[in-house]
Amino acid sequence: AQSVTQLGSHVSVSEGALVLLRCNYSSSVPPYLFWYVQYPNQGLQLLLKYTTGATLVKGINGFEAEFKKSETSFHLTKPSAHMSDAAEYFCASLQAAGNKLTFGGGTRVLVKP
Amino acid sequence: SQTIHQWPATLVQPVGSPLSLECTVEGTSNPNLYWYRQAAGRGLQLLFYSVGIGQISSEVPQNLSASRPQDRQFILSSKKLLLSDSGFYLCAFDSGTGVPEAFFGQGTRLTVV
Numbered sequence: 001a002q003s004v005t006q007l008g009s010h011v012s013v014s015e016g017a018l019v020l021l022r023c024n025y026s027s028s029v030p031p032y033l034f035w036y037v038q039y040p041n042q043g044l045q046l047l048l049k050y051t052t053g054a055t056l057v058k059g060i061n062g063f064e065a066e067f068k069k070s071e072t073s074f075h076l077t078k079p080s081a082h083m084s085d086a087a088e089y090f091c092a093s094l095q096a097a098g099n100k101l102t103f104g105g106g107t108r109v110l111v112k113p
Numbered sequence: 114s115q116t117i118h119q120w121p122a123t124l125v126q127p128v129g130s131p132l133s134l135e136c137t138v139e140g141t142s143n144p145n146l147y148w149y150r151q152a153a154g155r156g157l158q159l160l161f162y163s164v165g166i167g168q169i170s171s172e173v174p175q176n177l178s179a180s181r182p183q184d185r186q187f188i189l190s191s192k193k194l195l196l197s198d199s200g201f202y203l204c205a206f207d208s209g210t211g212v213p214e215a216f217f218g219q220g221t222r223l224t225v226v
Contacts (some may be wrong), residue, residue: 032213042215043119043203050204051213090157101147101207101215105156 004093006104014112015027019078021107023065023091026072033074034101035065036106038088050074051079061085086111115140119204119218132177132191134221136204139185143207146187147215148179151201163187164209190198199225 007022027030032051036044048059055082061084065076073090091104126132138144148160160171163177167169169179176195180188187204204218 017128019137034215041201041220041222041223043219044205044215045217049214092215094207094215098143100159101205103149103157103159 002031002093002095002102004091004102004104006091006107008107009105010108010110012110012112013081015083016080017033017080019063019076019085019109021076021089021091021109023074023104024072025074025091027095029095030067030069031095033065033067034094035059035063035074035076035094036090036092037061038090038106040087044090047076051052066111077101081109081111083111083113085109115206115208115216117204117206117216117218119221121221122219123222124224126194126223128196128225129193131199132189132194132223134189134202134204134223136187136189136218137185138187141185141208143151143164143184143209145209146181148187148189149203149204149205151203151220152199157203161189176208194225195224199223 003026005024034049035047038044047063048057050057050067058064063078088106088108090106092101116139146163149157162179163169196219202221205215207215
C-alpha cells in the first residue's frame, strides 16, 4: 500500500525566509503527486501537482515542488515566506492505476514577522 | 466547470442524535467521491470512498456510514452520534479519468455535545 510521509507536523519560518516542506512517498511505481493548502475552517486548495514530464512544478502563490524519483520525494518550497502563507499543507499521492488519494499527515506553517 | 457543494458548514448536535451531511458534485460524471475527517492535530483520515452508485468502501471501522444514492451525491450518516465523532468533515471528488485532480468541499465543522 502506498503511503505519504511529511516530515515535521509544525514548521516556523520568519517572513521573507525560505519555506521548505518535506514529503516522501512510498510506491513501487511513481504516482501522481500533489500539494494542497488549507486555511482555517476551509477545504483544501490545490497548490500544484506532478503528473508527468518536467520534474520541477510551479504552483500558485509562488510555491514550487520538485519530483525526485531517486529520493522518492516531492518537497515544497517558496523562496520568501509571506504572512499569508500561514496555513496547513498536505502532500498527497495517487496511483495512476488506482483511484484513491493518500495524504500525508500535514504540516502546519507559522510565519513570524 | 467542476464544482462541489457541501453542507452544512457548521453543525452542533447532541450525543445520540442522528447525522446527515450531504455533498453534491457538478460538472462531471461518474466521479470518485471521498469523505475525510480531520480531528484536531490528526491530519486527514479517509473514511469512505466510492467509485460508483451504491459502491462504498469503508476505510476505518466507526460509527458512521456513507451512501451514494445518485451519481453525484454522497451522504455521510450516523444513527447515533458519539462525542468522538466531533471534527471537521471534508467531501472530495476526482474525475476518475484523465489527469487526476481532487477537488474539496468547504468542509463541515461538527461538534457533538
